[in-house]
Amino acid sequence: MLVFGKTPLYLGICLSAWITATAENNIEPKADNVRWVSLDFKTILTWTIEASAHTYTVLHSEDDRDWEENPDCIRLREPECDLTNYLEPLDRTYAADVRTEPATVDYDDILEELPHTYSPPFNPYRESNISAVEFTVAFADESRVIINITEPLTGLHRQGKQLSIRDVLKKDLKYKISYYKSGSSGKRDVISDSSLAEVSNLEAGEGYCFMVAAFIPSRPRNTQHGAWSAQLCASRGSNVLRELSLGAWVGVVFTLIMVLVTTVTVMVLCCRCYQQRHSVHTTQSSVPI
Structure with a gap:
């Protein structure tokens, strides 16, 4: 009787573990490390993701207004979205929402249930990096x-x-x-x-x-x-x-050395040719006729 009493308990534990594992496997992976990368007002939103069949859609908001979709950033498989042309005017504070979507989804029905990851606020006019001139x-x-x-x-x-x-x-x-x-x-x-x-x-x-x-x-x-x-x-x-760089100075010195070596080599060869011709001429002149 004791054995039969424990059987339902063991079955319950196994079933609970299986349900938990299945639920964990079905959780859509959220985007992590969402950040803005901006140079000379070209602004890209990037994030990190786990390998999966899921896609990502990016929305943005200006000064805490309504969220707007970006036509170029719907159902992305790569973890980045170019928002350069959507952050207008530049001197505003923007936020982005990266939403995870399964491979097949009825977007209207489960929009609010999708995992969200929000970006930090960003102002392109005041925060975009400027490259070296x-x-x-x-x-x-x-x-x-x-x-x-x-x-x-x-x-x-x-x-x-x-x-x-x-x-x-x-x-x-x-x-x-x-x-x-x-x-x-x-x-x-x-x-x-x-x-x-x-x-x-x-x-x-x-x-x-x-x-x-x-x-x-x-x-x-x-x-x-x-x-x-x-x-x-x-x-x-x-x-x-x-x-002023070490490479530039090395190049200049190397060039000067090569010019010097080439000049000396040419001079030595010319001297040898002259000496040989002079020696032949002297020998021919000393032979009696």
């Missing part, structure tokens, strides 16, 4: 140089034109120029309102090195600066720019 340096006179900055292009287009960061940020965009005299550790900064900047009060005859970054003082402190450019150096004597 390129620039040139030219001496105006002994004590002044002109910095000519090429402004990066953004991921935004208007009427067939790709916008630059100046087109987007307008008067909020400035440039910070950091420079120092060759052989000195003391740096100075100059802020310019335009992409054509002047650095003055330089010591005549001295070489200077320059770096440039976009600067948006209206932004929060941690996103005010764009990436710093490569460092360029110039001296008034040669007015030749060069990047």
Whole structure:
């Protein structure tokens, strides 16, 4: 009787375990680590997922308003969604909702039951990273140089034109120029309102090195600066720019050595040919007729 009494208990435990395991296997995997990746106003929402047959649909909301679907971000199998063209106006706070969907789903019936993962808030105008700029340096006179900055292009287009960061940020965009005299550790900064900047009060005859970054003082402190450019150096004597990198110096030295070796080799061969011809001529001249 004791054995028969335990049988229903064991069956109940096994059935409960099977139901639990089945339920766990049927749970739709939620998107994890949802985050914004934005460079020069090209903005992509990314997340991590487990391998499964599920798809993901992304909705976004502007300033806590109604959620909107994005035509390019429905039933995705890859864990990313390009929202660049949907975050307008730029100077607004946006949030995204990544919803997990099974392979077959009646979307209208179970919309509210789908697993959701929400993104942190994001403001493209104030938080998109700005890439490093390129620039040139030219001496105006002994004590002044002109910095000519090429402004990066953004991921935004208007009427067939790709916008630059100046087109987007307008008067909020400035440039910070950091420079120092060759052989000195003391740096100075100059802020310019335009992409054509002047650095003055330089010591005549001295070489200077320059770096440039976009600067948006209206932004929060941690996103005010764009990436710093490569460092360029110039001296008034040669007015030749060069990047201070070990690879560049190695290349220059190697080239000089090769030119020197080639020159010496040619000279040695020419000398040997001359000596051989001279020796033959001397021998022929000494033979009696």
